[in-house]
Amino acid sequence: MKEQIQRHASSNPIYGMGFIGALVYYISHATSFWMGLLGILKAILWPGFLVYEALKALGM
Template identity: 55%
Template sequence: MAKNEIHCNGAAGTLYGLGFIGAAIYYISAATSFWVGVLGFLKALVWPALLVYGLLKHFGL
């Protein structure tokens, strides 16, 4: 049998985690009410999707 090797790289997870923390701080600090803060927290969870959407919209793709 062939030996299966698994290589993990934690850099992507670290980048996402730092981005999540930064986005959460930004959105929550800009919130004007509790529910806007909750919405900001949810936006912070999906910030990569929002970033890609904004870039594609900017480039007209």
């Protein structure tokens, strides 16, 4: 079972690269310590923002 899960987990590196990119972006644009912490939270939740904006753009 463990081998089967690892074989189908090919999206993890893509999420990881997106997380690192979002983390660098949000922290580099932070103007204070609290905005940096908010940036870390946003970096974790970026796929949710992406799906929300895509559905909003499609009018759903």
